[in-house]
Amino acid sequence: MPVLREPGARYAPPRVSALxxxxxxxxxxxxxxxxxxxRQHELQMIRATASMVVWPLQRLVNAxxxxxxxxxxxxxxxxxxxxxxxxxxxxxxxxxxxLLRLESIEQENLRLRALVxxxxxxxxxxxxxxxLRVDLDxxxxxxxxxxxxxxxxxxxxxVIDASGVVGQTTNVGPLAAEVIxxxxxxxxxPVQVVRNGLRTIAVGSGDAGRLMxxxxxxxxxxxxxxxxxxxxxxxxxxxxxxVARVVxxxxxxxxxLATVSAVPAAALDRDRxxxxxxYPARVPPPGAPETxxxxxxxxxxx
Amino acid sequence: xxxxxxxxxxxxxxxxxxxxxxxxxxxxxLLDPLRPDLLLLIVIWFALMMPRTGGLLFAWAAGLGLDAxxxxxxxxxxxxxxxxxxxxxxxxxxxRMFPLAHQxxxxxxxxxxxQFLLFWIDGVTGHPLTDWARWLPVLTGALCxxxxxxxxxxxxxxx
Numbered sequence: 001m002p003v004l005r006e007p008g009a010r011y012a013p014p015r016v017s018a019l020x021x022x023x024x025x026x027x028x029x030x031x032x033x034x035x036x037x038x039r040q041h042e043l044q045m046i047r048a049t050a051s052m053v054v055w056p057l058q059r060l061v062n063a064x065x066x067x068x069x070x071x072x073x074x075x076x077x078x079x080x081x082x083x084x085x086x087x088x089x090x091x092x093x094x095x096x097x098x099l100l101r102l103e104s105i106e107q108e109n110l111r112l113r114a115l116v117x118x119x120x121x122x123x124x125x126x127x128x129x130x131x132l133r134v135d136l137d138x139x140x141x142x143x144x145x146x147x148x149x150x151x152x153x154x155x156x157x158x159v160i161d162a163s164g165v166v167g168q169t170t171n172v173g174p175l176a177a178e179v180i181x182x183x184x185x186x187x188x189x190p191v192q193v194v195r196n197g198l199r200t201i202a203v204g205s206g207d208a209g210r211l212m213x214x215x216x217x218x219x220x221x222x223x224x225x226x227x228x229x230x231x232x233x234x235x236x237x238x239x240x241x242x243v244a245r246v247v248x249x250x251x252x253x254x255x256x257l258a259t260v261s262a263v264p265a266a267a268l269d270r271d272r273x274x275x276x277x278x279y280p281a282r283v284p285p286p287g288a289p290e291t292x293x294x295x296x297x298x299x300x301x302x
Numbered sequence: 303x304x305x306x307x308x309x310x311x312x313x314x315x316x317x318x319x320x321x322x323x324x325x326x327x328x329x330x331x332l333l334d335p336l337r338p339d340l341l342l343l344i345v346i347w348f349a350l351m352m353p354r355t356g357g358l359l360f361a362w363a364a365g366l367g368l369d370a371x372x373x374x375x376x377x378x379x380x381x382x383x384x385x386x387x388x389x390x391x392x393x394x395x396x397x398r399m400f401p402l403a404h405q406x407x408x409x410x411x412x413x414x415x416x417q418f419l420l421f422w423i424d425g426v427t428g429h430p431l432t433d434w435a436r437w438l439p440v441l442t443g444a445l446c447x448x449x450x451x452x453x454x455x456x457x458x459x460x461x
Contacts, residue, residue: 019358023388026362030384033377038427050370057319057371061326134326137372138334139431171373178373186429206433208331269331 048149051173058134058144058176065133124238125278127151129159131271132176141167141184141208141268147276148175156236158277164242164265165189165230166274181268182243183208191243192231196221199231202243202262208269211244213260218251222260238279310348310355313458317344318360322367335435338443340450341368342416345383346409347454349390350397361387375427382419386412402448410444 037047129145136142147153149172159166159179167181180187185206191213192199198221202211216222226246232239244262251258321341329337345364348356365383369376389412390397397408417440424430 019388019391022358023384026358026384027381030362030365030377030381034375034381034423034427037376047370047376050366050376054322054367054371057323058326061323061328065328133328135328135334135337136326137374138337139433139436140429142373185431185433206431 047171048173051148051171051176055173055175058132061134062132126160126275127278129177129274129276131179131274136178139206140186141181141204141206142170143179143181143271145169145177145179145274145276146175148173148177150174152278153177153276158237158241158279160241160275160277161266161271161273162275163267164244165237166266166268166271168236169276179274181208182211182264182266183268189237189243190231190233191228192239193222193246194227194229195223198222199233202228205261209263211262211264213246213262214257216258216260218253218256218258220258220260222246222249222258224249228262238277307354310352310458313454314348314352314355314360317454317457318364318367322364322371325368326371335438336442337439338446339413339416339439340443340446342383342386342413343409343443343446343450344454345387346390346412347451349387350394351455351458353391353394356387358384358387358391375423378420378423378427381423382416385419386416389415402451405451406444406447409447410440413440413443 127147129147132144132146134144136144145159153169153172155169155172157169159168165182167179167184167187169177170180171178181204182189182202183204183206185204187204188201190199191202198216200213200216200220202213205212213222213228224246228243228246230237230239230241230243242265244264246260246262248261249258250260318341321344324340325337341364345356345361348360361383362380365378365380366376368379368383372379397405400408414437417437421431421436
């Protein structure tokens with residue numbers, strides 16, 4: 001290296017002289033990346049590669065919590081295990097009983113649907129996924145799950161838990177996928193009040209225990225303790241999944257809209273196990289690329 | 303490549319992944335918004351003390367790594383990191399002479415610029431976050447600076 005300096009000198013001048021030029025160049029590259037990534041979503045390859053690179057680090061972050069959980073489960077006392085076993089047995093008995101009733105109702109439903117000539121509902125498929133203990137961003141409600149494109153996960157897929165809707169997948173890598181939770185301030189989903197079928201939109205509030213319904217007029221028929229389910233509009237979530245329960249309705253005479261907030265049915269910030277849902281969508285989600293080529297293969301309908 | 307270069311490069315490759323991991327380590331909800339931007343602080347330190355090793359390219363790569371880690375728009379943190387690293391490079395001879403408390407003030411303004419750039423990019427890409435909690439890491443980061451600078455300085459001397 002032809003840099004002249006005294007032997008033993010602690011300070012070495014920066015190697016590059018055209019600092020501003022280099023900074024401008026890198027800023028330009030970043031801007032280009034952002035535009036392409038945000039506008040076109042054409043960086044799937046780069047994103048997939050990047051997510052593969054950070055995947056070991058994310059596993060590493062998850063490791064202490066996973067080890068702690070493993071220790072807890074393997075060092076549990078026999079007494080605790082027995083108690084847990086008993087309560088699980090009771091729960092299983094109860095749900096199998098309910099399942100028996102559900103089966104007969106489903107048969108009845110199929111027959112009735114055939115009578116009124118409505119297409120039967122197609123089967124859904126679910127797959128369990130584990131939520132990694134990785135904090136992605138404190139202000140955005142997103143979590144990382146350990147399923148990716150390798151398991152058939154795609155962008156915009158509904159994620160639920162045992163008690164309700166959790167959110168939907170956004171960035172999907174080969175081994176992991178990001179899930180945007182209902183409570184994220186940028187998330188909104190179409191919902192319906194079970195009691196009267198009133199449709200509206202539930203928006204995340206940035207607080208894991210709260211959703212807002214900001215688009216209801218002051219005289220809308222909504223009450224505290226109303227159950228909200230997904231309405232099936234929008235094409236992301238299937239209809240009829242529990243979403244939240246209304247806890248507060250404020251009608252200010254000077255405001256045209258009511259202030260309604262609800263508590264999510266799912267344990268958004270405590271879930272460790274979630275379910276990914278595949279269901280045959282009637283409405284293709286916006287920007288779904290898979291359906292277009294298939295339609296072209298079949299040729300124009302005659 | 304001199305011996306010192308090699309040593310500082312080793313330090314860089316050891317410290318950067320650790321910082322990235324610490325950026326995502328699960329914390330209780332209460333402490334989570336207080337988490338300082340450790341990776342950026344390290345980028346600032348290298349740009350300040352070892353400008354030959356921790357150049358703009360390192361800052362850019364670190365930012366891109368954070369983008370991939372957090373799943374935000376690719377290039378967001380990369381751009382902000384490069385801007386901050388450029389400013390540090392530009393004034394590194396002056397800032398190095400400052401006492402630590404004074405340096406912390408400089409770092410405070412740099413972190414503010416970083417958060418403002420993120421705020422701006424978030425707004426443009428349609429994910430505006432107007433929560434006041436977003437500005438907390440600026441304060442905690444500046445408070446962490448003397449500790450981090452002392453630690454990294456020690457590590458650098460020992461090699």
